[in-house]
Amino acid sequence: MLTHSQAAKEFNKDESRVDWHDKAIWHLRQNRDLGVNKIPNWQQLRETASEIKLNVLSHLDTYLEEFEKMALSNGVHVHWALDGDEHNKIVKDILEKHSVQKLVKSKSMLTEECNLNPYLEKYSIEIVDTDLGERIIQLAKEKPSHITAPAIHKKKEEIDQLFQKMLGTPPSNGDAQFLVNAARTDLRKKFLNADAAITGVNFAIAESGGFVVCTNEGNADLGVHLAPVHIACMGIEKIIPKLEHLGVFLRLLARSANGQSITSYSSHFFKPRKGQEMHIVIVDNGRSKQLASEDFRNSLKCIRCGACMNTCPIYRRSGGHSYGSTIPGPIGSILSPNIDLKKYSSLPFASTLCGSCTDVCPVKIDIHSQLYKWRQIIMKEHPNRVKQMAMKTNQKVFEHPRLYNIVGIVMRRAIKLLPKSILYNKLNIWGKQRDLPNAPKKSFKEWYNERS
Amino acid sequence: MKEVNSRTKILYRIKENKPNDKTNIDLGQFFIDDNENSVINFCENLVDNDGDYLILDRADNLQEVLLKEINGRSFADLTGNIVDHQSWSFNGLISPKKWSDIKVSIINGIIGVAENGAVWLDDDSMQNIRTLPFIVDHTIFILNVKQIVPTMHHAYEALGKIKTGFGAFIAGPSKTGDIEQNLIIGAHGPMSHLVIIVGSSDSQ
Amino acid sequence: MKVGLFIPCYIDQFYPQVGVATLELLEKLGVNIYYPKNQTCCGQPMANSGFECYSKDTCKLFIKNFREYDYVVTPSGSCAYHVRHHYNIIEQNENVTHLRKNTFELCDFIANVMETLHLDASLHKKVGLHQSCHGLRGLKLGQGSELVSEPHSIAESLLLKVQGLELVSLNRKDECCGFGGTFAITEEAISIKMGKDRLTDHIKNGVEIITATDMSCLMHLEGISKRNNLPIEVKHIAEILNSQC
Structure with missing residues (x-):
C-alpha cells in the first residue's frame, strides 16, 4: 500500500484536477458555513451533542442492553458481531434463510468497513448499492472517496462513459440530469425486485429500540419498504439515550455535511411492517478497544457528517483514496490506526495540525490533538529511521545552547557559500520547489550580543 | 466450557473499558425560539429544500386545489379530502410492484418544523402504506397551521412517546448531488414536494 | 513587570x-x-x-x-x-x-x-494577513471561520492601527499555508500545493505584502514565491507594527 504522501504525490501530478477537487469540496464547506450560521446557539448545540455522546460512552453497555430489550419487544431480531467477519456471516445467514438472491443496500460505511459486498458476491448474491454516488463507484469497481459524497472524485464525463459501458446509455456529454434519470430507471427495477434491503443506522435510540436512517435520495426507504426483509447494520457507538436527543443531532448532521437544514428523509424505524422481518446487527469491530483509551475514545462520538473532510486542506488536495482507509480524511486518520497501526501509520502525519477539523466537528472531537497523540505512539512502535535520526540530532542541538550556536553558524555559512547545485541536491526536499531562506551574516543572538 | 457468545464479550469489554460519567445534558436551553414567525420560517426553509408550499386560509376548497395539483394523474389520497374522484385503492391484492403507477400521493402531516420545513408522518397518517411517499413522483402533504412548531426540539417534545412502528420527517423531494454536485431533483422518488398549510397564521 | x-x-x-x-x-x-x-x-x-x-x-x-x-x-x-x-x-x-x-x-x-490602544507605525502598502493556524485556532487569537461567534482577530485589529496600511480581504480567510513543520518535507507535494494556493489568493486580491504572526508560514510561502518569481513579499507582523515609512 502507498503511504498517504506517495498517493498524494500521484494525485498532484494533475494540478488542474486537484484544483477541481479542492473547489468541489470547499463548496461543501462554504454551504456548511451558511447553514450553521443560521443557528445562533450553534456552539451550545455542539457542546450538548458532545455531552450526549460522552454520556453514551459512559453507559454504552446498559444503553445497548436497553436498546436490545426494546427492539426485541418491538418484534425486531437483534444480532451481535465482534468483528467484520462475524457481521458478514450473520447477514449472509439471514439472507440464506430467506433464499435472497437480490439485495439492495443504502449507504452504510459500516458495511464498507466490513467488506460486505465482496463477501456476499462470493455467495452469488446480487448486491446493488442504491445511493447514486455508491452506485457509481460500484459500477466503476472503486471505493468511496468521501463518506457523504462517495463519488465526488469522479467527473461527470467519466460517469457518462461509465454508464454507457455498464448501463448501455447513449452518450450525453456528462448531462447530470440525464445520467440521474438513467440511474433512476435502472435502480427502480432493482428496488421492485429486491428480496431484502440493507441499511446503515445514523442513530439508534436506547429507550425505544428504534433507529433513524437519513438520506436525501429516499433510497433507504424505497428499498426497505418494498422488500420483505430489512437488515440494519450499526456500530455499537450509534446509540443515543433518548428520542428527544435526536432534536440535537438532526439539527447538526445535515448542516455540518453540506449546510442543508435537514436531509430530505429522516426515517424512524421502530417495528417491522406487517409481513416484514426486521433485523439489527450490532457490530464492535475494534470499537470497544478504542473505548478503553482515554486519549482516543472520544473519536467514537463521530456522527459521520464529513465536515472534517470538507474543511481539511490536505484531504481536498489529495483525494479520499489517498488515505487507503474506509473512512478518509481527518476522522479516518484517527480511527484507522486503531484498526491497524502499521498499515495506517502514515495517516496521522497527513496533517499540518491546523485544527480546522476540530473546530468544524459538530460533536467536538479533538481531532487534531488525537492526530498529535497518534504520532507519538506510531513513532514509538514503528519509528521512521530517517526521521528518528534527524530528531535525535535536533534533540542534541537544542539541548545544548553552545552546540546550537555553532551549528547555526555552520549552517548559515553553508547556505551562503555552497554553490546552488550542491545546496539544492536530491536530499534537500525543502528546496525541490522552494527556495531556502537567505542566510544572514549574524543570527539574532549574535546581533543582540554585539548590541549590549 | 461453554463458548461465550459475542454479545457477552462485547458487553463485557465495554463494561471494562467505559469511562466514568461526568456529563451534564441540558436540552432546556434550546426551547427559546419564538412561535411568531413559524409559518413564514417553515415556508422559507421548505423552499430552500426545493419543496413548495400553498397557504389556504380555510379548508373549504381543499378538494378543488388538490385536483388542480393532481392534474389528471393517478393519485392515492390518504386524507379523505377528495370525494369526487376515484383514488388508488390499496386492497392488499395489488402488488407493491404496481405502485410505481401511482403518480401523486396526498398524506396528512402530523407536525411541521419551522426551522427546516420538515413534515412528520407516521404509520397512521400513511395508513401503514410506508412505501407511498417514497415511490410516487409527486407528494402533497396537508398540514394545519397549528401543527407547525419552531424547532426539532419542539417537534420531539410534541411527539412524546412514539407509539408508531414507523415515522419520518420528510423535508423535500428526493434529490442528489452525487454527480459533480449538480443538484438533481427526483433521484429515486418524488420529483416534487408540496405542503398545503391550512388555516391563517392568526389562528396559531 | x-x-x-x-x-x-x-x-x-x-x-x-x-x-x-x-x-x-x-x-x-x-x-x-x-x-x-x-x-x-x-x-x-x-x-x-x-x-x-x-x-x-x-x-x-x-x-x-x-x-x-x-x-x-x-x-x-x-x-x-x-x-x-x-x-x-x-x-x-x-x-x-x-x-x-x-x-x-x-x-x-x-x-x-499591555492593552495597547495606539501604535506609532505606518506603512503605505496593501497587506494580506495570513492567519497562522496555531495562533488562530490554538491560541484563539481570532475567530476561526468554522465557529459561529462574533468575528474578531487580534492581528487584524493591530494592523488596522498602522497608518496607511490597506488590509486586503481574501477569498479563503484562514486556510492553512501547508507548512506544518516536518509536514513540509514528508508531504512535500501537498505542502507546496497548499502554499501555492495561498499565494494565489493573496496575489489575486492585490496583496503586496503577506504578513502573519508566524514566520514559519512565511518562510514556506516566501520559498515558493521566490522560486516562482511571484510579485509578492513577506513580512512578519512585528516588522509591520514596528515600521516607519
Missing part, C-alpha cells in the same frame, strides 16, 4: 530582523524586556514529528531560561501554543505551570496584556 523575549530558532538563524523588530517594538511600548542568551528552541519540531520523548530536555531548558520572568513574549503563535499546550510532558512544577500560563504570542501580549 519583567518580560523575557523568546526568539524561535529559525527566526534567530534566518530572520534576525524579525527578532530585532520584536525587541524594538516592545521597547517602544515601554516593556522591560530581557533576552536570556541560553535559549534555543521550544521543542516543537521533535514533538510534532512524533518524538515528544526527545524534546523533554529542550522543554526543560526553556523553563530554566525563563523561569524568573513574569511573562514570556515570542513572535510566534506556534511556539507559544506549544509551550502552553504541550509542556504537559515534563514535571508540572511551579515554574512550568507559571510559564504555561504566561507565555504569550506577540500580538496577544500587546493587545491583551
Whole structure:
C-alpha cells in the first residue's frame, strides 16, 4: 500500500484536477458555513451533542442492553458481531434463510468497513448499492472517496462513459440530469425486485429500540419498504439515550455535511411492517478497544457528517483514496490506526495540525490533538529511521545552547557559500520547489550580543 | 466450557473499558425560539429544500386545489379530502410492484418544523402504506397551521412517546448531488414536494 | 513587570530582523524586556514529528531560561501554543505551570496584556494577513471561520492601527499555508500545493505584502514565491507594527 504522501504525490501530478477537487469540496464547506450560521446557539448545540455522546460512552453497555430489550419487544431480531467477519456471516445467514438472491443496500460505511459486498458476491448474491454516488463507484469497481459524497472524485464525463459501458446509455456529454434519470430507471427495477434491503443506522435510540436512517435520495426507504426483509447494520457507538436527543443531532448532521437544514428523509424505524422481518446487527469491530483509551475514545462520538473532510486542506488536495482507509480524511486518520497501526501509520502525519477539523466537528472531537497523540505512539512502535535520526540530532542541538550556536553558524555559512547545485541536491526536499531562506551574516543572538 | 457468545464479550469489554460519567445534558436551553414567525420560517426553509408550499386560509376548497395539483394523474389520497374522484385503492391484492403507477400521493402531516420545513408522518397518517411517499413522483402533504412548531426540539417534545412502528420527517423531494454536485431533483422518488398549510397564521 | 523575549530558532538563524523588530517594538511600548542568551528552541519540531520523548530536555531548558520572568513574549503563535499546550510532558512544577500560563504570542501580549490602544507605525502598502493556524485556532487569537461567534482577530485589529496600511480581504480567510513543520518535507507535494494556493489568493486580491504572526508560514510561502518569481513579499507582523515609512 502507498503511504498517504506517495498517493498524494500521484494525485498532484494533475494540478488542474486537484484544483477541481479542492473547489468541489470547499463548496461543501462554504454551504456548511451558511447553514450553521443560521443557528445562533450553534456552539451550545455542539457542546450538548458532545455531552450526549460522552454520556453514551459512559453507559454504552446498559444503553445497548436497553436498546436490545426494546427492539426485541418491538418484534425486531437483534444480532451481535465482534468483528467484520462475524457481521458478514450473520447477514449472509439471514439472507440464506430467506433464499435472497437480490439485495439492495443504502449507504452504510459500516458495511464498507466490513467488506460486505465482496463477501456476499462470493455467495452469488446480487448486491446493488442504491445511493447514486455508491452506485457509481460500484459500477466503476472503486471505493468511496468521501463518506457523504462517495463519488465526488469522479467527473461527470467519466460517469457518462461509465454508464454507457455498464448501463448501455447513449452518450450525453456528462448531462447530470440525464445520467440521474438513467440511474433512476435502472435502480427502480432493482428496488421492485429486491428480496431484502440493507441499511446503515445514523442513530439508534436506547429507550425505544428504534433507529433513524437519513438520506436525501429516499433510497433507504424505497428499498426497505418494498422488500420483505430489512437488515440494519450499526456500530455499537450509534446509540443515543433518548428520542428527544435526536432534536440535537438532526439539527447538526445535515448542516455540518453540506449546510442543508435537514436531509430530505429522516426515517424512524421502530417495528417491522406487517409481513416484514426486521433485523439489527450490532457490530464492535475494534470499537470497544478504542473505548478503553482515554486519549482516543472520544473519536467514537463521530456522527459521520464529513465536515472534517470538507474543511481539511490536505484531504481536498489529495483525494479520499489517498488515505487507503474506509473512512478518509481527518476522522479516518484517527480511527484507522486503531484498526491497524502499521498499515495506517502514515495517516496521522497527513496533517499540518491546523485544527480546522476540530473546530468544524459538530460533536467536538479533538481531532487534531488525537492526530498529535497518534504520532507519538506510531513513532514509538514503528519509528521512521530517517526521521528518528534527524530528531535525535535536533534533540542534541537544542539541548545544548553552545552546540546550537555553532551549528547555526555552520549552517548559515553553508547556505551562503555552497554553490546552488550542491545546496539544492536530491536530499534537500525543502528546496525541490522552494527556495531556502537567505542566510544572514549574524543570527539574532549574535546581533543582540554585539548590541549590549 | 461453554463458548461465550459475542454479545457477552462485547458487553463485557465495554463494561471494562467505559469511562466514568461526568456529563451534564441540558436540552432546556434550546426551547427559546419564538412561535411568531413559524409559518413564514417553515415556508422559507421548505423552499430552500426545493419543496413548495400553498397557504389556504380555510379548508373549504381543499378538494378543488388538490385536483388542480393532481392534474389528471393517478393519485392515492390518504386524507379523505377528495370525494369526487376515484383514488388508488390499496386492497392488499395489488402488488407493491404496481405502485410505481401511482403518480401523486396526498398524506396528512402530523407536525411541521419551522426551522427546516420538515413534515412528520407516521404509520397512521400513511395508513401503514410506508412505501407511498417514497415511490410516487409527486407528494402533497396537508398540514394545519397549528401543527407547525419552531424547532426539532419542539417537534420531539410534541411527539412524546412514539407509539408508531414507523415515522419520518420528510423535508423535500428526493434529490442528489452525487454527480459533480449538480443538484438533481427526483433521484429515486418524488420529483416534487408540496405542503398545503391550512388555516391563517392568526389562528396559531 | 519583567518580560523575557523568546526568539524561535529559525527566526534567530534566518530572520534576525524579525527578532530585532520584536525587541524594538516592545521597547517602544515601554516593556522591560530581557533576552536570556541560553535559549534555543521550544521543542516543537521533535514533538510534532512524533518524538515528544526527545524534546523533554529542550522543554526543560526553556523553563530554566525563563523561569524568573513574569511573562514570556515570542513572535510566534506556534511556539507559544506549544509551550502552553504541550509542556504537559515534563514535571508540572511551579515554574512550568507559571510559564504555561504566561507565555504569550506577540500580538496577544500587546493587545491583551499591555492593552495597547495606539501604535506609532505606518506603512503605505496593501497587506494580506495570513492567519497562522496555531495562533488562530490554538491560541484563539481570532475567530476561526468554522465557529459561529462574533468575528474578531487580534492581528487584524493591530494592523488596522498602522497608518496607511490597506488590509486586503481574501477569498479563503484562514486556510492553512501547508507548512506544518516536518509536514513540509514528508508531504512535500501537498505542502507546496497548499502554499501555492495561498499565494494565489493573496496575489489575486492585490496583496503586496503577506504578513502573519508566524514566520514559519512565511518562510514556506516566501520559498515558493521566490522560486516562482511571484510579485509578492513577506513580512512578519512585528516588522509591520514596528515600521516607519
